[in-house]
Amino acid sequence: MCAVPSLELDDIQGTVLRRRPDDYHGVYLLYRIDDPAAAKRSLREVLPKITSAADWELPRPFTLNVAFTYRGLARLGVPQESLASFSEEFRAGMAARKEVLGDLGANDPDNWTPPLGGPDVHIGVMIIAETPAGLHEPVDAAGRLAGVSLVYRLDVGVPVTGREHFGFRDGISSPYLLGSADRPLPGQDSVQPGEFVFGYPDQSGVPPKGPVPDVLGRNGCYLAFRQMHSDVAAFRRYLRETARSAEDEELLAAKIVGRWRSGAPLALAPDHDDPELGADPMRNNDFRYQDDPRGLCVPRGAHIRRANPRDSLVDTVVETGIHRVLRRGAAYGPVLPDGVLEDDGAERGIIFVFLGASLSRQFEFVQQVWLNRGDFAGLGTERDPLVGDNAGTGTHTIPARPVRRRLTGLPRFVTVRGGEYCFLPGLAALTWLTGLPDPAGAPSTTPHSSRPEDDR
Numbered sequence: 149m150c151a152v153p154s155l156e157l158d159d160i161q162g163t164v165l166r167r168r169p170d171d172y173h174g175v176y177l178l179y180r181i182d183d184p185a186a187a188k189r190s191l192r193e194v195l196p197k198i199t200s201a202a203d204w205e206l207p208r209p210f211t212l213n214v215a216f217t218y219r220g221l222a223r224l225g226v227p228q229e230s231l232a233s234f235s236e237e238f239r240a241g242m243a244a245r246k247e248v249l250g251d252l253g254a255n256d257p258d259n260w261t262p263p264l265g266g267p268d269v270h271i272g273v274m275i276i277a278e279t280p281a282g283l284h285e286p287v288d289a290a291g292r293l294a295g296v297s298l299v300y301r302l303d304v305g306v307p308v309t310g311r312e313h314f315g316f317r318d319g320i321s322s323p324y325l326l327g328s329a330d331r332p333l334p335g336q337d338s339v340q341p342g343e344f345v346f347g348y349p350d351q352s353g354v355p356p357k358g359p360v361p362d363v364l365g366r367n368g369c370y371l372a373f374r375q376m377h378s379d380v381a382a383f384r385r386y387l388r389e390t391a392r393s394a395e396d397e398e399l400l401a402a403k404i405v406g407r408w409r410s411g412a413p414l415a416l417a418p419d420h421d422d423p424e425l426g427a428d429p430m431r432n433n434d435f436r437y438q439d440d441p442r443g444l445c446v447p448r449g450a451h452i453r454r455a456n457p458r459d460s461l462v463d464t465v466v467e468t469g470i471h472r473v474l475r476r477g478a479a480y481g482p483v484l485p486d487g488v489l490e491d492d493g494a495e496r497g498i499i500f501v502f503l504g505a506s507l508s509r510q511f512e513f514v515q516q517v518w519l520n521r522g523d524f525a526g527l528g529t530e531r532d533p534l535v536g537d538n539a540g541t542g543t544h545t546i547p548a549r550p551v552r553r554r555l556t557g558l559p560r561f562v563t564v565r566g567g568e569y570c571f572l573p574g575l576a577a578l579t580w581l582t583g584l585p586d587p588a589g590a591p592s593t594t595p596h597s598s599r600p601e602d603d604r
């Protein structure tokens with residue numbers, strides 16, 4: 149294997165390499181650029197506050213990262229030859245990729261919450277703090293930015309349960325980027341950094357083609373975010389109606405995800421939950437599937453086995469290392485109190501954030517081929533039982549001895565409220581962006597959000 153260059157930590161935005169704190173409070177803001185020159189002046193003022201991977205661990209009240217949609221880069225005056233060097237799917241935007249992503253029916257961009265998927269989303273700002281008080285100063289400052297209008301705000305934060313809304317510990321498994329300063333945890337797959345950050349070799353041994361000029365692409369990556377509503381009451385009702393007992397409810401929930409709610413992997417705790425294992429980062433991700441080819445412990449259709457089949461596909465031509473996703477999600481909305489089986493109408497779920505060097509080969513592939521189809525694992529038309537587009541007709545096969553179980557009539561537990569494709573530049577690239585001459589005849593903005601078809 150070729151030598152891996154050290155990552156330029158002080159130029160890479162922190163969220164790429166660093167996890168958010170377990171106890172987190174945050175806000176996701178989206179802006180429309182009204183006046184490109186004033187917007188660039190505002191960004192220049194924000195620059196010193198942007199958190200790099202080098203200063204992420206320092207004591208600080210908050211971390212702040214900034215990304216841009218294709219439309220946003222064009223508004224700032226990125227030259228045409230640079231714009232053309234971004235990938236086709238980034239240029240098209242998430243809404244336009246609805247067929248690939250399977251965003252149909254309830255998930256169709258026509259049903260998304262404005263301004264998501266519309267022409268008014270140009271800049272995304274993510275602010276995360278360990279205490280709610282840590283958010284005050286940056287959020288106030290973000291509200292005073294000139295040249296832009298705030299078009300979306302979503303407050304995120306660790307639910308009081310410490311788990312995502314369906315009740316599972318999340319944010320456990322993640323690839324390890326070779327060349328990072330820290331060490332991999334047991335079971336963490338080492339992946340070439342160019343799979344996630346431009347400017348470094350990827351799994352093929354050479355740096356992938358990124359945006360040009362180099363100053364713009366280097367140390368940057370694509371970011372896909374999706375606001376995903378969780379129908380917690382429907383999940384609980386389905387388990388209650390399908391399971392044979394309270395213990396069986398927990399087993400079925402684990403067979404749907406591939407981990408018990410505590411985070412303990414079924415691969416290591418096949419029969420009973422093991423909360424100590426679930427909470428132990430030295431053990432809770434240290435497993436493979438080679439001893440379980442039929443899925444007797446972890447069904448091949450379980451969410452985590454679909455999203456990362458690990459060594460399940462070694463007999464096929466699929467190189468799983470090129471389809472890894474780096475997740476940086478966060479939960480939003482109030483917790484549905486324990487035991488409640490009826491929906492209270494509250495908006496809750498997760499903001500799913502993908503980071504990587506290829507939207508199509510990584511995020512879209514996993515969404516289209518592994519989550520939304522079953523044929524890669526011999527599961528026919530079955531979709532992901534947790535996040536798949538199962539509108540009451542979904543099935544999920546649970547191999548067991550002497551007879552397998554099959555969950556039928558799976559409803560849709562997760563609905564896409566909308567999302568965007570962005571580019572998360574390195575810090576030098578951000579400086580470059582703020583120094584661009586203003587474009588002659590910058591694309592005009594629409595004062596009110598409209599559907600993507602109007603503008604794409």
Ligand code: HEM
Pocket residue numbers: 312314316317318319320321322376377378405407451452453455456473475497498500511514515519535562
């Ligand atoms: C509301 C939506 C979702 C929920 C509630 C959810 C929940 C979870 C949970 C509980 C885990 C196990 C914890 C962990 O291993 O970190 C997990 C793992 C994972 N999820 Fe999701 N997820 C959602 C959407 C997605 C989507 C849309 C994707 C990809 C396009 C995805 C990709 C993954 C991956 C790659 C893993 C790690 C698998 C592994 O390495 O073993 N998830 N998810």
